[in-house]
Amino acid sequence: MSTPSKRPLTLRDVSEACGVSEMTVSRVLRKSGDVSDATRARVLEAAKTLGYVPNQIAGSLASQRVNLVAVIIPSLGNMVFPEVLNGINQVLDSTPLQPVVGVTDYLPEKEERVLYEMLSWRPTGVIIAGVEHSEATRAMLHNAGIPVVEIMDTDGNPVDANVGISHRRAGREMASAILREGYERIGFLGTKMPLDHRARKRFEGLTEGLAKAGVEVEDRAFYSGGSALAKGREMTHEMLERSPDLDFLYYSNDMIGAGGLLYLLEKGYDIPGQIGIAGFNGVELLDGLPRKLATMDACRAEIGRAAAEIILRRSEGDDEDAAPELIKLTPKIAFGDTLRRNQRR
Template sequence: MKQFKPTTRPIQKRPATMAEVAARAGVSTMTVSRALKSDGAVSEETRRKILAAVDELGYVLDLSAGALSSKRTGFVAVLVPSINNSNFSDTARGITEVIESEGLQMLLGYTDYDMEKEEQLVQAMLTRRPDGIIITDGRHTPKARRMLQSAGIPVVETWDLPDNPIDHVVGFSNAEASRALVHRLYQKGYRNIGFIGGASRRDTRGADRRMGYIRAVEELGLPVGRTISFGNPPISMEQGGQAIVHLIEQWPDVDAAVCVSDLSAFGAIMECHRRGWAVPGRIAIAGFGDFEVSRCAWPRITTVAIDCRNIGREAGRVLLKALDDIQHERTPAPATLIVPFEVIEREST
């Protein structure tokens, strides 16, 4: 076909193959393959010739072919509920940081806080034959569980402490953290504490936080039942604002509110400003997650801090360890790593 516009690039030009590189460098493909991995035993001279050929042909290695023969794709599947405005993006970041040093690549999927979607996603991910999988959840559909167990790869569950772990775990107890926060508010003198969370049970971590709250008010002998459920997870700033209004209208005597996340806490505080309710004068408000907005808002928001990025790093390390064990034909021992949380008191309570 005649090209009228010489600037038009040929979309379909077939990329060079390793065999072509080998031919040009006058060696076998195996030697090229070795030269292109850092550890390959190749003489300096041949390597130079090969790299020159690679350069001239603009060759890039085809890992998708390599994966087939080496039986290692170099993929790590990562499933998170959502990546927008959430701690999970930091966790994903931490994972990437750790695994990319080993030449592994992340395959990211969103479950939308939905177990069914998670199941489909697990299936779709396994289709890519990842070397390992990190999943931000401790509860799964039976089928998802079965698929994960029989996939023959290391699994890391994170951000939770599952009752019955599939394999490895890197997490903390959301319930305990929430409970600790309520106790701290109690120490500060608050006696009528409410809770604001999402309406659905899809968010298992949110549900755990609610449970921790309930346990705390019960054991402290505080008035119970002051919980507002509002909107689908992840509950937004705007919804936090609406929820605080409901909370106060329904129980005018509440003096403090624990929100399922910093975002809803922030929304609640801003709505209070708008209505002239002093925070913490009229009502104290605490969040969860130590988002940047909590450190920066005015007033600064009391919250539970979790090092999200570190969760990712640790999860990545646990996975690398397991992969290393497998490569050296050791049976990896399922690890459970509990990461710390910290209640941080700021001006909002």
Template sequence: MEKDGRRRTRMDDVAARAGVSQMTVSRVIRTPDKVAAATRARVNAAMAELAYVPDMLAGGLAARRSGLIGAVISTFENAIFAETIAGLTETVETEGFSLLLGASGYSLEGEERLLHAILGRRPDGIVLTATLHTPAARQLLVGSGVAIVEAWEIPSDPVDMAVGFDNRAAGQAMTAALLDIGYRRIAFVGATGGRDVRGLRRRDGYRVALAERGLPPREVGSAALPLGIENGPAFLDEILARFPDTDAVFCSLDALAAGILLAARRRGLDVPGRLAVAGFGDFAIAQPSGLDLTTVRIAGRAIGVHAGHLLLGRMSKVPLEETIIDVGFEVVRRSST
């Protein structure tokens, strides 16, 4: 009984309404292709009439499967992980899995809390967009016994499997590309705190590229996360105040680059004549149909697809040819430089 005295609709109610056995209802839910089309239609109609929601966990316990994939991303507040989640969802849904999604807010403690909640629901696999974890969170992951994929970075000591790219090398490549074009007074805009590990590695790559040419860094940013297009005007003001002769800006995210480019145009600054702007990610706003930003292209959807296949392979006990996948990156020059 529910708390208000109403009884929850059960599988035997659906079976009685459809005139079939409970086993047939179970087959329609779990292996519909093995049930005759007419019978399947009758059971589906009964479930719809009775507003029946299958208890996938109860059925999964017998099969030692919950049908859930947990995913913890760093933030919902910009599009950086959207394509990865889309690729992951499409891949695992083809095998009947559903995604349980949470955001850590770039907080190690937040990730740990989410892992407690997700693991309590007995997921069959977990994808994380962070590779830095609290000791307790790492212990939870290692002891969970489920397939784990860390994404968007290749960690030096992965918990299990990983799909990503070298953020430091990507930052270095973009900065080197700007130098090769002829820019010499390049500023970097991004996170300054320790929570955005990927952004800090892009900054490290920027520093390396400048040091190789004997040039000093020019860095502005904020420890507050997430950063987005709305931060662009303030960062542009800071760049022009501290480094007035800056001729190019490399941003750790396309959203930041978009904010700076739009703010520069409002101030009457010629882009790229007076100030070149480059971003990171190659999201919709950076593409030719958007602001036509020079950027680092990341195969975000491919990261999700690879992560899904790694999870499915591990869960099905299929031998995996590789468990660490580097999707690489590409510097794309457009009109903003």
């Protein structure tokens, strides 16, 4: 794993990369002055390749930094991320540092734009969800010259520090639990995988774990848009119409899992005797359901606290030259009332 640059890129770096003067680079990036289209294109390409972001506060602050921590997440509608933000805020609340949130909607091109704008204000650090990014985003993170913490996922190659869980391992552990309880005909319901890398990795871990026992996922369904109880009910109905012999349904998150649970109870299914179900995330809001949904805690608040502590230590000069921190947390399965079939025997 490469260590990110400790020095932010300057106009001179871009100038040397594209073979024009610093003044010309400045004119292009400030969108001012008379510069040919060819030169403008060459400068912009060099800046993007390097990951250079213009400094909007240059000259106004001697430190070239503001007491802001850029926090970039995929969604505010997903109940997972507010808990992460709460963990970050718990650590930073009594410090000069202030988290500022940007939302990407799981879109790589939007992540580039959000990061670009945030870095232009020279924050003290960046906390960003996931380890999969576009080349331009990785270049900006690598050359920002500030602490970067990628969170939620440890299955990948982080730019700098990394705090999260292994989603592939989470999928494998759920597969083991399903098999131990004697389920054999499995269905999977989740988000469209190109947009949600962590859900994809859990699905991959699930299929790997089942395959070791000679079991395959017999049916699967994917959706786009926000997670909702209604979506879970709808998908569960459609899947069981297609595959009525399934005896276990694994949902990529608790919200659609809760919708599935309500549908099954309404239709009179014996849970977990006839059919078992499980979700993911350990959302406490769903504790009031008629049955407690089996799930796995994603360590959300703990991830937020650990990431903020890394930013805080490094902003104070502690561990500046140390190797990037890699913190892998271990989620645990909560069996609830919908997975432990063997206890009923």
